[in-house]
Amino acid sequence: MSRRARRVLRRPLVLLLTLGVSACSVGPHLKLPAAPPPAHYGAHDPNSAHSAVSMSAALSWTATQNAAWWRMFHAPQLNMLIAEGFSHSPTLAAAKHALTAANEYAIAQEGSLFPTIGLGGGLQRNTAIRSVVGGRVVVPGKPFTLASAEGQISYSADVFGLQTDLIANSRDRAEVSAAELDDARIFLAGNIATAAISYAGNEAEVKLRTRIVQAQTQILGVMNSDYRFGAISDESVEQQKAVLAASKAKLPLVTAARDDARHRLDYLIGTTPDQPVPAFDLKDLVPPTNIPVVIPSVLVEHRPDIVAAMAGVKAASAAVDASTAAMYPSFNISGAFGAGSAVALFNPASEIFSLASSFAAPLFEGGKLSADKKASYALWQQATAQYRNTVLLAFRQVADALRSLQGAEASLAQRQAAATFALNAQTLARERYDAGAITYQTLLNAELLAQSDQVAALTARVTCDQDIVALFVAMGDASPTTPVDNANGSNKS
Template structure:
């Protein structure tokens, strides 16, 4: 019996000799980009030049280093709390910010995959017929050969050694972009809470002013009836009747714009809730809202950590710095290591025979030589982008301090204005009632009564407006401090640190 020669796999010893060199190249990876400093900005000792105090007023500030995650609960309105919770679930802008964060995190996973080997497989079959050479009268010709089947299969692996740190900078950029998206989600939460509170307060203020205007219009109508009766009896002249008619008409004319303002605020609230304008909504009245006597206020150093726009600006500078690193690494060669192991046979039986095994191992080095200065220009552009991001960071920080300083001053001013307006409204209402009684007794003339009436209407309206402005300014302070976002966007925390619940109304 004739012995068949044994078949051995091709030796891999020559490929193994390359492994130490390849490992050394992989371990020699280094970052070639510049080490750019972190952005800095001035930190004031306090927000305002003069301390915002006011111990004699009804509201006080409690300095803290922790955010108020659910500051709207300080208004002690279950309806307001429910509206903000509903907006958090259904607001389309907030949903878009959450999707943007998910997208950025997915792209971060793509960048992280660049550090891992890329493994792929190929399997194919082809039926073909090749040409073969032949002779015909001394002239060379090609005639069709016999058809045959070719089975191919291989497993390929490719790895980028990232010698100059390009992939590392790409990952840093992706992580920074995820941080930007996360901060923008937090900013959307802050703005959403503030916008809902503003719409609710504005609607409540318009309703309160409309009800007050209706009451005033009724009083003016009753007084007009009294003056007309006196005119018929000869106790009044026609000028007095005309003057009171003008006052009554002016009072009635103030009602429609207030109702329109309330509807506008309601429509805005419906959009924030992710619903249509005619959707039924239950809103609190102005008297159902309360503010605590103490408002938790962030110290300046804590503002840098709490404001989402500052966090986003800082992450933008990190992303810009990573882009500088990528642009720098692009100036250097890029090395890939690849290997493949496969089979090639003309029959299924031979496909699994060791003799049909194919393998290859190698590396490639691609280096830029001349690209018309484009790579250096891209690096300069990346550096300029980093400088822009750094300047914007400083501008964002300074603007944040300005907004908080303005909000603090507005809160104190609104608190003082509300205190005096409320006292003025009480005094004007008392004076008006006294003037009406004295006019009926004939002790004062119509001019005195009219002046008392107009002053009472003006002061009562100012008191309602001052109360609403106090709520608006308090909400604006929380928004300016960046309060209202949850530490973990996936798990909202409905309760945050709150101040004592005693009311200052």
């Protein structure tokens, strides 16, 4: 390209690049909604000496505990199951791919701030309509080849910040995807823990009811002997048979519930029901006695669904700014330089270049741009309302989880005490029945009460453990990435 051509091409580029650098966004730049957290979660302050609600949970939360709350149960099998889920869950894999796509779209959008440079060329074989050879006109003319090669450059100056606003929107959408990935991790860990506890609880109930059936079978054998010697009536024997049959009828239902929990666990960790899973026993769980609870301000800052909702508000605000900037003119410049010749492509005389600049200003588009701006503003209002709803729901979920856990802990203590007393009463009743001091009906009542209280205590234990998991899930995860290492069960918290 000649010096003159380069000089002519340089000036408009410098001008538009300067405009691009000094671009300013003309959008309204809507403010983010404020969400002042309450002083505490429940209707009563748990730290107050006059509170009517007794809170056993401590308002303390370390990064180590929050990053892997399930390790606070000190159960290596549970750690292994959650690690398996993080590695093989299709749901989590889908969320990871969604985040990758969102990040790549954001990078692609950032490319709009830079000039685009391309290279083109061609080779064309033509025949002239007429040509002169040695002073004589030849029809048709002599064939010739036309060759061309050129470089192209174009640039859109972001004078009013349209591209900047679109980039901000894509970045905020990527932030939404990142928060959704964290949320998927939290719910996956919570669902795995809940399913594992259900599986272990049902397995423990199967063993308990099996022992009950065995004990009742032994009692029936003793009663049959007593009946043959005339010590008891046939009515007592028939009652014992009915109790035994009822106990046997419950066993298949509990076994089916155990298998259902196992199948749910298989699904969550990304495997099929025919594959083995780590053995898990309810006795392996050591629930934390002093549960750390995030304070409300930390909940708003770090709970993933709240972070995602806030990022959605920012993305909607950027969309409002972009729809506003779209109502202003756009400036573009394009240029091409190269060579084209039917004789010698790289001959200086064959140099070609072109330069064009343009701007476009919307004057009348049937109300489209105005409607787009109003629609984007309405979507921002929607995102803002959804953010407030998400915050309120988070406070409610934590408050509900805390209150449920309080009730579950109190119930578990009473159920365990009742089971202990009922077992003692059953032992005493059996001894007195063997000594002939009480009737069979008294013994039967003691047995049924002991069995009922044992099952109730087991159910209360499962409920309490699952309520602890629900509280951890409600509090969310303050760490940006949930670690999946150290799955061998060591607990450093």
